[in-house]
Amino acid sequence: MTAEIIVVTSGKGGVGKTTTSASLATGLAMAGKKVAVIDFDVGLRNLDLIMGCERRVVYDFVNVVHGEATLKQALIKDKRYETLYVLAASQTRDKDALTQEGVEKVLEDLGKEGFDYVVCDSPAGIEKGAHLAMYFADHAVVVVNPEVSSVRDSDRILGLLASKTRRAERGDGAIKQHLLLTRYNPARVAVGEMLSVKDVEEILGINVVGVIPESENVLAASNAGVPVILDDNSFAGQAYSDTVARILGEERALRFLEVPKKGFFQRVFGG
Amino acid sequence: MGILDFLKRKPEPTAGLAKERLRIIVAQERSTRGAPDYLPLLRNELLEVIKKYVHVDLEAININVERDSGHEILELSVALPENTPAKSI
Numbered sequence: 001m002t003a004e005i006i007v008v009t010s011g012k013g014g015v016g017k018t019t020t021s022a023s024l025a026t027g028l029a030m031a032g033k034k035v036a037v038i039d040f041d042v043g044l045r046n047l048d049l050i051m052g053c054e055r056r057v058v059y060d061f062v063n064v065v066h067g068e069a070t071l072k073q074a075l076i077k078d079k080r081y082e083t084l085y086v087l088a089a090s091q092t093r094d095k096d097a098l099t100q101e102g103v104e105k106v107l108e109d110l111g112k113e114g115f116d117y118v119v120c121d122s123p124a125g126i127e128k129g130a131h132l133a134m135y136f137a138d139h140a141v142v143v144v145n146p147e148v149s150s151v152r153d154s155d156r157i158l159g160l161l162a163s164k165t166r167r168a169e170r171g172d173g174a175i176k177q178h179l180l181l182t183r184y185n186p187a188r189v190a191v192g193e194m195l196s197v198k199d200v201e202e203i204l205g206i207n208v209v210g211v212i213p214e215s216e217n218v219l220a221a222s223n224a225g226v227p228v229i230l231d232d233n234s235f236a237g238q239a240y241s242d243t244v245a246r247i248l249g250e251e252r253a254l255r256f257l258e259v260p261k262k263g264f265f266q267r268v269f270g271g
Numbered sequence: 272m273g274i275l276d277f278l279k280r281k282p283e284p285t286a287g288l289a290k291e292r293l294r295i296i297v298a299q300e301r302s303t304r305g306a307p308d309y310l311p312l313l314r315n316e317l318l319e320v321i322k323k324y325v326h327v328d329l330e331a332i333n334i335n336v337e338r339d340s341g342h343e344i345l346e347l348s349v350a351l352p353e354n355t356p357a358k359s360i
Contacts, residue, residue, distance in 0.1 A: 152293060
């Protein structure tokens, strides 16, 4: 048995890769799938904080790759969903601690353990860690902000996904690419201050799989160590739920692209 | 009103500008994707050589690598300015 490998990547840092990885993995687990989410950012571990399991990290991904711990020892079981596991990045090793063979072995073993999905949270940049995170992927979620440097970098990443991955090298079918637009601010788009969904789609020549509105709930969720998809009341959480459903093949219309209508009190008092 | 205007000043609508700039740079980077690393250097050195004889800008030199089945074509074009006398050597 093999697991479907999904890489969450972007090129540029700070666009929402880890937030997306956490919510995507959680959403897949909510749909009943057995999911492992792996932090590939060796030296700058953060997924554990976003998932809220930072105090329970004993062994990490690098330990498993080097045979210092078994996969079972290193997988951290989520407190909320029992089919969801986190594999943390090493905080002390350097980024050369991962090897292609080692990563391949871990991904294969996860398949043998009955995992349906492995979500690979890529580090920023296009160096070794990012390369390894994407190399074995079947799907890629490219996270992009409606901002020039992020859009340009994501085009670069789309190019790498099409050439520098195992699927590309073997010629066994392209990676399925999903563009996820995050930090979207409909009010600023409406007045022409921010690139629109359509603009980004046109520039990159690929349709979005989801649009996550800029939301204060994302910071609140990371403060609390709860993936924002679990915040049903937030637009961001709902937009992530829609995105996961689409990745699983469901058809759902995009939401939260318009400026929210203000109520009477908001109009009078602002906010 | 001057002070109020200043306080209320909103950013200019610049999304169109962003889109236009991205369209151009993305198209350019896609056309050179996978091309050999030495191309930009080659372009600069060619420019130096050409400049000895005519005044041209970096933008006037276009280098493309096209891949067909089995072979690659290095395409090079230089747009010479009109009515510019060649430098006397």
